[in-house]
Amino acid sequence: MSEITQVIETGPFEEHPAHPGAGAYVIVAVALCILTALEVTVAYLPALRPVMIPVLIILAIAKFALIAMFFMHLHYDSRLLSTFFLGGLLAAFVLFIALLFLFVYLDRHRAIIM
Amino acid sequence: MAAQPKPLPLEPRNYLKGGGLIGWLTTVDHKRVAVLYGVTALFLLGIGGLEALVMRLQLWEPNNHLISAHFYNEMFTMHGTTMIFLVLMPLELGFFTNFVMPLQIGARDVAFPRLNALSFWIFLVGAVLMHLSWIWGGFPNRGWFGYANLTESYYSPGLNIDFWDISLLILGVSTLLTAINFFVTMVMMRAKGMSYMRMTLFCWAMLVTVILVLLAFPALTVGLLFLLLDRFFGTHFYIAAYGATPILWQHLFWLFGHPEVYILALPSFGIISEIVPVFSRKPLFGYPMMVYSIILIGFLSYGVWGHHMFATGMGPVADSAFAITSMLIAIPTGIKIFSWIATVWGGSLRMKTAFYFALAMIVEFTIGGLSGIMHASAPVDLQQTDSYFVVAHFHYVLFGGVMFALLGAIYYWWPKVTGKMLSEKLGKWQFWLTIIGFNGTFFPMHWLGTWGMPRRVYTYGAGLGWTGLNQFETVCAFILGFSFLLMYINLVLSTARGEDAPADPWDGRTLEWAVSSPPPEYNFANPVEVEGRDAYWLMKYGRGGAREAQMFAEGKIPPVPQNMQAPPEKPIHVPTPSIFPLLIAGCLFMVAIGLLIGWWRIMEIGGGTMFICIVGMCLEYPKWGEKSHNLDEEAPHSLGIDLRKAGLWTFLGSECVFFASLIATYVVYKSRNFGGPGASILEIPLTSGSTFALLMSSLMMVLALHSIEQGRVKWMRFWLVCTMALGCVFLGVEAFEFLGFFQKGLAMQTDLFGQCFYTLVGTHGVHVTIGVIWLGSILASSFRKNFGKSKALSVEMVGLYWHFVDIVWVVIFTLVYLMQQVKGA
Numbered sequence: 001m002s003e004i005t006q007v008i009e010t011g012p013f014e015e016h017p018a019h020p021g022a023g024a025y026v027i028v029a030v031a032l033c034i035l036t037a038l039e040v041t042v043a044y045l046p047a048l049r050p051v052m053i054p055v056l057i058i059l060a061i062a063k064f065a066l067i068a069m070f071f072m073h074l075h076y077d078s079r080l081l082s083t084f085f086l087g088g089l090l091a092a093f094v095l096f097i098a099l100l101f102l103f104v105y106l107d108r109h110r111a112i113i114m
Numbered sequence: 115m116a117a118q119p120k121p122l123p124l125e126p127r128n129y130l131k132g133g134g135l136i137g138w139l140t141t142v143d144h145k146r147v148a149v150l151y152g153v154t155a156l157f158l159l160g161i162g163g164l165e166a167l168v169m170r171l172q173l174w175e176p177n178n179h180l181i182s183a184h185f186y187n188e189m190f191t192m193h194g195t196t197m198i199f200l201v202l203m204p205l206e207l208g209f210f211t212n213f214v215m216p217l218q219i220g221a222r223d224v225a226f227p228r229l230n231a232l233s234f235w236i237f238l239v240g241a242v243l244m245h246l247s248w249i250w251g252g253f254p255n256r257g258w259f260g261y262a263n264l265t266e267s268y269y270s271p272g273l274n275i276d277f278w279d280i281s282l283l284i285l286g287v288s289t290l291l292t293a294i295n296f297f298v299t300m301v302m303m304r305a306k307g308m309s310y311m312r313m314t315l316f317c318w319a320m321l322v323t324v325i326l327v328l329l330a331f332p333a334l335t336v337g338l339l340f341l342l343l344d345r346f347f348g349t350h351f352y353i354a355a356y357g358a359t360p361i362l363w364q365h366l367f368w369l370f371g372h373p374e375v376y377i378l379a380l381p382s383f384g385i386i387s388e389i390v391p392v393f394s395r396k397p398l399f400g401y402p403m404m405v406y407s408i409i410l411i412g413f414l415s416y417g418v419w420g421h422h423m424f425a426t427g428m429g430p431v432a433d434s435a436f437a438i439t440s441m442l443i444a445i446p447t448g449i450k451i452f453s454w455i456a457t458v459w460g461g462s463l464r465m466k467t468a469f470y471f472a473l474a475m476i477v478e479f480t481i482g483g484l485s486g487i488m489h490a491s492a493p494v495d496l497q498q499t500d501s502y503f504v505v506a507h508f509h510y511v512l513f514g515g516v517m518f519a520l521l522g523a524i525y526y527w528w529p530k531v532t533g534k535m536l537s538e539k540l541g542k543w544q545f546w547l548t549i550i551g552f553n554g555t556f557f558p559m560h561w562l563g564t565w566g567m568p569r570r571v572y573t574y575g576a577g578l579g580w581t582g583l584n585q586f587e588t589v590c591a592f593i594l595g596f597s598f599l600l601m602y603i604n605l606v607l608s609t610a611r612g613e614d615a616p617a618d619p620w621d622g623r624t625l626e627w628a629v630s631s632p633p634p635e636y637n638f639a640n641p642v643e644v645e646g647r648d649a650y651w652l653m654k655y656g657r658g659g660a661r662e663a664q665m666f667a668e669g670k671i672p673p674v675p676q677n678m679q680a681p682p683e684k685p686i687h688v689p690t691p692s693i694f695p696l697l698i699a700g701c702l703f704m705v706a707i708g709l710l711i712g713w714w715r716i717m718e719i720g721g722g723t724m725f726i727c728i729v730g731m732c733l734e735y736p737k738w739g740e741k742s743h744n745l746d747e748e749a750p751h752s753l754g755i756d757l758r759k760a761g762l763w764t765f766l767g768s769e770c771v772f773f774a775s776l777i778a779t780y781v782v783y784k785s786r787n788f789g790g791p792g793a794s795i796l797e798i799p800l801t802s803g804s805t806f807a808l809l810m811s812s813l814m815m816v817l818a819l820h821s822i823e824q825g826r827v828k829w830m831r832f833w834l835v836c837t838m839a840l841g842c843v844f845l846g847v848e849a850f851e852f853l854g855f856f857q858k859g860l861a862m863q864t865d866l867f868g869q870c871f872y873t874l875v876g877t878h879g880v881h882v883t884i885g886v887i888w889l890g891s892i893l894a895s896s897f898r899k900n901f902g903k904s905k906a907l908s909v910e911m912v913g914l915y916w917h918f919v920d921i922v923w924v925v926i927f928t929l930v931y932l933m934q935q936v937k938g939a
Contacts, residue, residue: 029812
């Protein structure tokens with residue numbers, strides 16, 4: 001009969017699933033800086049006021065996606081991990097929209113009716 | 115610090131034996147942790163039951179003053195809080211899921227055994243704190259729902275609500291850790307061959323339940339955090355006089371609270387789906403539909419919270435939306451009821467106590483479900499709100515639906531847990547007394563509610579026509595209490611001198627019956643491979659039914675198959691016991707009690723020691739920070755992903771909901787802010803600089819990971835230092851910004867904007883600080899021997915956390931800072 005031991009054995013390190021090199025990371029960082037600069041510029045340009053909110057949201061989503069996909073490796077790792085994260089993100093988005101709708105939209109709607 | 119292998123006796127040893135008191139205090143075995151949960155929750159069940167009996171005595175006659183109104187409020191608050199957070203949830207998740215789920219999926223333990231033990235000890239701290247408030251002036255007394263603004267300092271100046279708030283926060287942490295643990299276990303550690311559609315219904319129910327916990331509890335945490343800030347720091351998150359709204363608490367609470375109903379109900383559905391087929395000797399009818407209906411219930415349960423709030427005047431659009439979703443959820447629930455009935459139909463029924471309770475649950479829960487559909491209709495609900503009709507409804511759901519299932523589960527799985535059979539005679543007595551006591555207590559409440567008796571009422575006037583039914587209910591409540599006394603007697607007597615339980619006393623269908631009762635320490639001697647649904651049934655009888663018919667004709671239960679009794683072929687990895695979970699929980703208790711009673715020295719000592727213990731717990735892992743090489747054996751469905759990494763991603767998914775609740779509150783309250791400096795005080799150029807620093811710190815972080823993956827430890831240290839330095843720059847700018855705002859007159863208490871801004875940005879800052887400390891600990895440990903390429907996982911884990919903090923800031927920077935440039939946004 002084999003011996004029973006109280007230890008979780010671990011062994012040699014397995015190579016990571018093809019993470020990108022340092023060059024790719026630097027390119028992503030440069031892209032993030034450019035997007036941030038664009039955001040700040042957009043926020044200060046009066047001509048863009050009418051479209052400022054959608055443009056800022058798009059730029060923020062782009063930055064969010066770049067960090068999640070490349071720095072957090074969701075683009076390279078198993079889709080299972082993306083599912084874990086995106087599930088939470090989706091629930092967070094639904095909650096955010098629901099609370100906004102219940103308070104902001106309905107408040108205004110009631111104010112109009114009254 | 116690294117734990118050395120400790121040879122254990124070669125013969126399989128049942129998990130209950132050995133180790134003495136220290137063994138139990140340091141255990142990380144899922145079965146022992148389950149027993150700790152079970153014993154604690156059963157003790158608290160007795161306390162919760164006594165609280166209910168005190169209430170029933172008070173309602174015995176009109177104008178009764180047996181106890182004070184204040185004490186009555188304490189009783190119904192503690193009864194609700196105890197039963198939901200300290201009895202039902204721990205019995206379902208902590209006791210039964212902890213014990214049964216790893217066995218049912220063919221695993222040797224849960225994914226994170228020490229985290230499991232930590233969850234229990236933290237739960238115990240929460241339970242003790244909740245009751246300790248009595249020493250400092252009284253129990254919490256604002257209901258288990260703690261409606262704002264009754265919980266604010268002005269209306270509740272004592273410490274009792276502080277104890278309630280902090281205890282619930284602590285219990286939330288415990289539940290969240292458990293949910294992450296079980297989620298990763300069920301997704302990744304199922305036995306070979308066990309696809310999702312071969313998993314037991316109980317495990318399916320628990321999988322959806324823990325997902326609900328992960329997505330619903332953060333909303334409660336945020337609600338409790340706001341209450342904490344209101345009470346400790348003078349903010350006004352729920353005070354209408356300052357422009358805020360107490361309705362925010364109701365939304366955050368019920369965003370958690372209604373999924374919570376299914377967090378309690380789904381496990382009971384799973385339990386019934388295990389008991390009914392076994393005692394009907396038939397496979398579960400419509401397994402795929404049962405799975406889909408569980409998923410659908412979980413999905414819909416996240417969108418029905420508003421039906422608790424029809425009376426708050428949300429408006430016709432919101433009322434209609436919540437009414438529709440609340441009615442829709444009856445469809446998958448109905449599927450389950452029909453499926454259980456169809457399973458029983460035509461079966462060879464064995465009328466054991468567990469089956470009695472399962473059948474009773476189907477009936478009682480259906481009654482509760484039918485009155486629940488009434489609440490989905492807003493006009494009907496307005497008549498029933500805050501009446502005893504609601505009390506009747508939720509007791510038919512939570513007692514009839516959940517407690518009956520738990521009682522069935524006790525009779526079903528107790529032989530596996532203790533190795534002793536429970537007395538069927540006492541069990542049947544308990545069953546009939548429970549049926550009489552339960553229906554006698556709660557069914558008349560439907561009438562009382564319809565006649566206008568309000569819930570939570572301390573006493574009532576004579577001549578209202580309520581006396582007779584109240585007295586009948588009180589008598590029945592004592593019958594119900596007596597039935598539970600019989601259960602305790604049965605548990606104690608049978609465990610002490612009951613008949614020994616065989617491995618498979620019920621002719622079970624699932625894997626937990628393939629191991630001895632009680633199970634060996636390591637669960638399964640050899641890795642299990644399953645060939646279909648009802649895995650153990652197939653092992654015993656094979657396919658086709660010929661052997662089944664033969665054994666049934668002979669009235670025999672086949673012995674455990676030889677391959678399940680074979681000795682271990684390879685060394686078995688049993689997690690090392692650890693004292694750290696207990697120590698960390700003890701320190702948490704010191705921090706909490708110090709904070710509550712203003713004993714700062716105790717808080718400081720507790721906090722400091724807790725930090726040391728957390729570091730100790732991380733370093734005690736024998737091959738800390740390395741990837742497990744035997745993942746294929748331990749976690750056949752891991753797809754090569756380390757379990758710790760999967761656990762962290764699960765946590766980050768849950769954190770998204772946490773930050774979404776904070777950000778939504780900021781946006782909502784910003785639009786209501788009047789007076790004060792407001793958002794115009796924000797300085798975009800300064801914050802753009804700190805944003806740049808944080809973004810660059812993410813680059814440094816990922817370069818540190820890249821370096822360690824290449825084996826360059828010195829470069830990794832360099833990049834880690836850079837990451838920490840940029841993190842500190844970010845924190846420094848934030849502190850400078852806060853100081854400037856204080857000087858300009860914007861404090862947390864100034865206005866709605868101030869409290870939301872400091873809370874949101876400050877919470878993010880706390881996350882950055884934790885990240886810097888974590889980075890520092892990795893940097894320090896990199897000077898230990900053998901730190902090299904193999905430790906890349908440690909760096910990757912802290913990196914994931916760091917990047918997450920970064921992307922949260924991307925959202926905050928846009929929403930809070932940049933969008934304030936748009937007037938009215």
